[in-house]
Amino acid sequence: MIELREAKKFYRSGGEKVPVLRGVNLQIGQGEYVAIMGKSGSGKSTLLNLLGTLDVLDGGEYELAGQAVHKMGKGKRAALRNKEIGFVFQNFQLIPNLSVYQNVLLPLTYGRKKWVGKKAKVLNMLEEVGLSNKKSQKPSRLSGGEKQRVAIARALINEPSLILADEPTGSLDEGTTESVLQLIDRVHKNGATVVMITHDIEVAKRAERTLLLQNGMLREMANEAAYGI
Amino acid sequence: MKLLTGFKLAWFGLWANRLRVLFAMMGVVIGMFAVIVLISISIGVKDTLLKQMGGLGAEQILVIPGRVLDTASGQKDFLSGLTSVPSTLTYDDAKAVEKVENVRSVTPHLETVTTVRMGEGKDVKRLQSVLVGSTDQYSRVQHAELVEGRFFTKEEQKEKARVIVLGSNIHDGLLGKESVPQENSAPVKATPEPWWKRIFSSLTAQMVVAEKKEASLVGKEVVINDMKYKVIGVLAPNATLGASTDNNVIMPIETALQETDMKNLNKMIVEAKSTSVIDQVDSDVFAAIKENHKEIDFSVVKQEQMLKALDKVTTILQVMLVGITVTALLISGTGIMNVMVMSVRERTREIGIRKALGATTFEVMVQFFFETLLLCLLGGVIGIGLGYVFIELWNNNIFIFSLVLPLWGVKLALYSSLAVGTLFGIYPALKAARMNPSKALRFE
Numbered sequence: 001m002i003e004l005r006e007a008k009k010f011y012r013s014g015g016e017k018v019p020v021l022r023g024v025n026l027q028i029g030q031g032e033y034v035a036i037m038g039k040s041g042s043g044k045s046t047l048l049n050l051l052g053t054l055d056v057l058d059g060g061e062y063e064l065a066g067q068a069v070h071k072m073g074k075g076k077r078a079a080l081r082n083k084e085i086g087f088v089f090q091n092f093q094l095i096p097n098l099s100v101y102q103n104v105l106l107p108l109t110y111g112r113k114k115w116v117g118k119k120a121k122v123l124n125m126l127e128e129v130g131l132s133n134k135k136s137q138k139p140s141r142l143s144g145g146e147k148q149r150v151a152i153a154r155a156l157i158n159e160p161s162l163i164l165a166d167e168p169t170g171s172l173d174e175g176t177t178e179s180v181l182q183l184i185d186r187v188h189k190n191g192a193t194v195v196m197i198t199h200d201i202e203v204a205k206r207a208e209r210t211l212l213l214q215n216g217m218l219r220e221m222a223n224e225a226a227y228g229i
Numbered sequence: 230m231k232l233l234t235g236f237k238l239a240w241f242g243l244w245a246n247r248l249r250v251l252f253a254m255m256g257v258v259i260g261m262f263a264v265i266v267l268i269s270i271s272i273g274v275k276d277t278l279l280k281q282m283g284g285l286g287a288e289q290i291l292v293i294p295g296r297v298l299d300t301a302s303g304q305k306d307f308l309s310g311l312t313s314v315p316s317t318l319t320y321d322d323a324k325a326v327e328k329v330e331n332v333r334s335v336t337p338h339l340e341t342v343t344t345v346r347m348g349e350g351k352d353v354k355r356l357q358s359v360l361v362g363s364t365d366q367y368s369r370v371q372h373a374e375l376v377e378g379r380f381f382t383k384e385e386q387k388e389k390a391r392v393i394v395l396g397s398n399i400h401d402g403l404l405g406k407e408s409v410p411q412e413n414s415a416p417v418k419a420t421p422e423p424w425w426k427r428i429f430s431s432l433t434a435q436m437v438v439a440e441k442k443e444a445s446l447v448g449k450e451v452v453i454n455d456m457k458y459k460v461i462g463v464l465a466p467n468a469t470l471g472a473s474t475d476n477n478v479i480m481p482i483e484t485a486l487q488e489t490d491m492k493n494l495n496k497m498i499v500e501a502k503s504t505s506v507i508d509q510v511d512s513d514v515f516a517a518i519k520e521n522h523k524e525i526d527f528s529v530v531k532q533e534q535m536l537k538a539l540d541k542v543t544t545i546l547q548v549m550l551v552g553i554t555v556t557a558l559l560i561s562g563t564g565i566m567n568v569m570v571m572s573v574r575e576r577t578r579e580i581g582i583r584k585a586l587g588a589t590t591f592e593v594m595v596q597f598f599f600e601t602l603l604l605c606l607l608g609g610v611i612g613i614g615l616g617y618v619f620i621e622l623w624n625n626n627i628f629i630f631s632l633v634l635p636l637w638g639v640k641l642a643l644y645s646s647l648a649v650g651t652l653f654g655i656y657p658a659l660k661a662a663r664m665n666p667s668k669a670l671r672f673e
Contacts, residue, residue, distance in 0.1 A: 054585060054667040075589050082587020093582045093670060097245030109234060110587040154586070 001065060001162065001193045002028040002051060008059030009046055020046045022216035023060065030161070033194045035204035037221065038213035044197045045166055047213060051195060052085055052164045053077040065161060082110050086155030086192075088184075090167035092147040094139040100126065100150050101135040107158045122157065129153045129183065145176030152183050156192075163187055165196040169203055181206060235592065239599030246572065253568035254608040257649065260561030261612025261642045262619070264554050268638035269620050271546040277630045278539055287532050288333075289370070290499040290511055292326070292518065294318055297528040316493040317526050320486060322518045323497050329513045333500040336366045339485050340495040345478055346452040347403045356402045358478045360453065362485025368394075368464075370498050373474050378447040378462030386481035391488075393453075394462040395446065398475040403451065404444055453478065456488055473628075507531060558645055561608075562653040569601050569657035580661050581669025594662035601654025602647065609646025613639055 004026040010017040020043040028034050038044045049055040050062065053069055062069040065084050069077065086107075087093070094103050104122045126132045129149040139147055148168060155163055165184060169177040185206060188194045196207060204210045210221040243250050294316035323337040339362035346355045367373065368380045381392050395403075446460045458480065467474045485491055501510040515529045573580070580593060588596075620632045 049667040052585070054670070055665070075591070078584065078587050078589040078592075081585065087585050089670070093578070093585070095245075095579050095582055097579075098241070102241070106583070107586045109238065110583070110589075110592060158587075 001030040001032070002026060002195070003063040004050075004060065005062075006060035007047075007050065007057050007062060009043070009050060009055070010058050019216050021050075024213075024216070024218045026211070026218055028193060028195065031188075031191055031193055033188045033206070033208045034196070035207035035210045036195065036197050036213060036218075037199065037201075037204055037210060042213045043216060044213050047218075048164055048166050048195070048197055051162075052087060053081050078110075079112060082107060082158060083113070084161050086158065086160040086163045088148070088151050088155050088163065088165040088168045090170040092139070092144075092151045092171075094147060094150055094154075096139055099136050099138060100131060100142070103139065103150055104154045104157055107154060111158055113158075125153045125157050143176070144172050145179060148172060148176070148180050149183065152180070152187070156187060161193060163192050163194045165194065167197055167199065169198070169200065177203070232595065235595035236599050236603075238592075238596045239603055242596060242600050243603055249568070249572060250604060253565055253572070254604055254611065256561040256564030256568075257605050257608025257646055258612040258615065260557040260649075261609045261646055262615045263557045263612075264642045264645060265613055265616025265634065265638060266619055266632075267550055267553050267557075268641065269616070269632035269634040271550045272633040272635055272638070273630050275543050275546055276633055278542055287504045288501045288507060289532060290501065290507070290514060291530045291535070292318065292322075292497040292499060292514065293528050293530065294493070294495070294526065295528060296525065297530060314526055316495060317522060318494040318497065318518070319492065319521070320482065320494065322521055323494065325517045325521060326497065326499055326514050329499075329510065329517050331502045331506040331510050332514070333502045334364075334366050334370070335500075336364050336370045336498040337482055337494045338363050338367075338496045338498070339482060339489075339491040339493075341489060341491050343453055343478070343489070345399060345403065347446075347449075354403050354405065356399055357476075358396070358399045359476050360485065360489065360491075361477050361479045362482040362489070362491060363479060364482055367479060370500070371474065373467060373479075374465040375462050376465045377445055378460070380462055381481050386483050389483045389487050390481060391456060391458045391484060392461045392480065393451070393458045394464060394479045395451075395460055396464050396473075396475045396477040396479075397466040398473075399478055400446055400460075400463045403446055454488060475628075554641075554645065558649050561605075562649040565601060565605060565608075565649065566653040566656060569597070569604075569654065570660060572600075573597060573657050573661045576661075577664065577669045577672040580664050581666050581672065584664070584666035585670060590662045593664075594658045596658075597661040598654045598658035601657060602650035605646045605650030605654070606643075609643055612646070613642050616642070 004024055007021050007024040007026070008019070009021040010019050012018070024047065036044055036047065046055070050057060051064075053064070053072075057070050060070070064080065067080060069080065072080065095106070098106070101122055104125060105118065108118050108121070123132060123135065126135050129152060131146060131149055131153065134142060134146065139150065142150065148171075152168075163184070168184065169180055172180060181203060184194060184196070194207070196203070198204050212219050212221045295314040318337075320337055320339075323335045326332060327335045341360050343358060343360040344355050345358050346353060348354055361367075365381055365383045365386055368375065375394070376397070378394070380394055381390065385392055445463065447463060449460050450457045451460060452458070464474050464477070464479075499510070499514055501507050511529055511531055518527055518529070519525065583593060583596075617634065620634050623632050
């Protein structure tokens with residue numbers, strides 16, 4: 001599903017190139033549930049942006065669903081993003097002026113695939129995440145857990161093969177965290193590949209595999225205690 | 230994504246930011262309002278001037294007191310070359326011109342200010358008016374239409390009959406319907422309708438089926454200089470810049486010469502039998518009048534010369550119009566661009582989200598471009614509507630001159646708002662489209 005080879009990414013700071021990823025290699029199979037951990041500033045979000053095709057590599061190669069992303073232009077990457085990837089962000093990233101229904105509908109609007117009965121599809125999805133009674137409300141009227149469920153509904157509406165979750169429970173309380181994680185578990189069980197960034201070991205334990213990003217390199221985490229997380 | 234979808238997204242974008250849209254639109258609304266009003270003012274002024282100066286037919290010649298000096302190019306300089314001298318033109322000059330070969334008619338024009346009185350005791354009404362002495366040709370030559378009654382005949386003119394035709398203001402004033410200049414009497418109480426009612430009436434004028442029968446003075450008598458005159462007709466309202474017949478009282482010239490102190494003509498309109506002899510008639514008329522005058526203290530002017538002078542005025546108006554329109558468009562355009570750039574900045578995160586969900590550079594560009602375009606179009610339509618309301622208000626309340634809104638003016642304003650949207654919508658749209666999604670998502 002995902003294959004990163006010698007992936008490099010730099011940021012410029014005061015005219016100097018600061019390496020964030022120093023040659024990351026990563027393979028994730030179809031239907032896997034992977035958690036990526038690391039300290040703040042270790043480059044977790046940068047890695048997720050690269051996997052989500054929101055950013056481009058400065059070196060190395062990236063293949064997603066058999067397609068060479070590193071060779072793609074902006075247009076193709078946007079199309080791939082729309083078709084194959086669903087994002088769940090820590091701060092929900094809902095458009096405040098659009099209703100719950102309109103937010104969830106958005107990926108279908110940009111999609112090249114012609115869906116029959118878009119409205120019914122969105123309403124079904126809202127039903128699935130338990131928000132069908134809030135479809136006309138603006139995000140500002142929702143609780144944190146509800147916002148994240150809207151974001152998950154939006155991420156799933158195009159039936160993507162990859163879900164990228166960046167600290168999806170970072171802004172939620174304990175009770176809400178569990179319901180959101182259960183929702184992600186359900187998505188994974190339905191066959192989607194899930195890559196989740198988290199600080200929380202308990203959250204990471206739900207994944208089949210946990211990776212640690214440290215000093216710009218990615219390693220498998222055999223024993224979390226050994227890395228001092 | 231189809232363009233229609235882009236349009237829909239733009240519409241949603243505008244609707245979602247209604248308050249900002251309202252403020253952003255103000256520039257275009259004011260700009261297009263200014264364009265509409267200025268077009269209607271310039272066309273209204275031009276029409277009025279044309280009516281006054283170019284109202285002559287191609288076969289007509291105007292004889293006026295004083296000299297119109299020639300410019301270096303040999304044309305009559307009506308703008309700055311018109312000398313002001315007391316009139317020495319007389320009715321005898323008009324009679325002399327009548328004898329000129331190929332002259333079809335001569336319409337002399339005597340003019341003074343007088344007071345028209347009607348009624349007795351407490352009900353007496355006195356109105357200042359312009360007393361005009363002319364011939365039976367007056368209404369035809371001056372394009373003064375009658376709303377009721379008739380104009381005096383050649384026979385009445387010869388008989389020095391005491392008959393008069395009233396201008397609409399004088400007629401209404403004597404009936405107590407409108408406030409016009411009064412003399413030595415309590416003001417006539419006018420009861421104009423409220424402005425909104427007049428606008429509504431003017432907009433729905435065509436829907437009015439039954440028309441109320443108004444009172445009339447035709448057949449009644451009024452007093453001028455202690456002499457009784459019979460009202461035989463009323464002229465249609467004809468409010469124009471400085472040349473209205475609304476405050477006129479017209480009587481046969483023979484009667485005016487006998488009953489008033491007026492001796493000298495203000496002007497005379499000479500009609501040639503055809504345009505082919507106009508040049509010959511022009512010089513013959515000049516020669517005929519000169520016979521009676523020691524000095525050349527009069528001018529003989531053809532329509533062609535009038536129109537050439539008018540061209541200069543209308544050119545100035547057009548240049549002014551173009552200048553003001555371009556300025557209004559630039560101001561509203563830069564205003565809208567500024568607001569849209571701010572909007573793009575404020576919505577950076579939204580742009581990031583849209584891109585993360587699969588929107589392409591082109592799709593984001595189309596959305597923001599259409600937002601500006603729709604904003605300008607909407608502002609344009611509102612501005613045009615407000616301009617139309619202003620013109621209706623003006624035409625129903627102010628009678629100096631009428632504002633005229635031609636269809637091309639509406640089209641110009643509409644196309645201008647689209648042009649502004651297109652021109653000034655590109656930069657904000659490109660700014661939005663070029664955003665890096667990962668950076669946009671992190672924007673605080």
